[in-house]
């Protein structure tokens with residue numbers, strides 16, 4: 185993998201060594217200019233993507249920025265709430281496409297239990313670090329089980345799941361969309377890790393399982409994955425297809 189771990193501050197040597205071991209990458213003491221890298225500073229773990237065309241930083245923080253804002257006003261999360269339907273029960277939700285954990289955090293903040301699985305080891309480490317930093321402020325994180333791996337393989341070992349939530353990578357489009365900033369970066373991370381099966385392969389696998397309910401997030405104009413949708417929840421650019 186074209187990735188190194190950069191030891192920026194000796195204070196975080198132990199944490200960096202653990203992450204480097206997990207990713208099986210080399211530790212360097214000079215800031216890389218050509219290789220993408222991970223590093224720790226006082227704000228936690230961060231990742232810098234470097235290519236010939238662009239470079240970008242990813243540091244996940246649930247307490248500030250757009251995620252912090254969303255979590256402060258979860259009563260506005262009408263679409264995700266609607267996808268779960270009217271229920272007073274605490275649901276066990278399996279998020280098979282954890283990504284930056286944004287959707288899972290909303291489910292957790294609504295009082296549900298979530299198992300979230302991400303195939304990228306880099307994203308998994310970044311999200312895990314963000315969870316550790318935020319757990320005092322966001323006590324609902326105690327109801328999260330974060331897993332790394334291929335979600336349909338991880339799912340087999342889970343019991344009593346009420347809802348499978350899937351937000352696979354959208355097909356690549358040239359035009360920039362609201363999601364494109366982070367989505368392009370996720371795409372670059374997956375390329376770096378040589379992970380290929382990005383789009384609908386994962387959905388097919390879950391349809392073969394004995395599911396109670398699948399919520400599939402799609403671009404608003406995307407073709408139906410399957411004709412037997414039970415209901416849809418539509419936003420401006422996104423829709424949720426719900427299969428029961």
Ligand SMILES: C[S@@+](CC[C@H](N)C(=O)[O-])C[C@H]1O[C@@H](n2cnc3c(N)ncnc32)[C@H](O)[C@@H]1O
Pocket residue numbers: 280281282283284285286287288301302303304307333334335336351352353354370374381382386
């Ligand atoms: C569009 S992003 C999800 C964004 C996420 N819903 C959020 O709120 O941040 C899709 C993510 O699903 C992950 N993914 C796709 N297929 C997967 C699989 N089979 N197992 C685990 N993760 C998968 C990708 O690595 C990517 O991070």
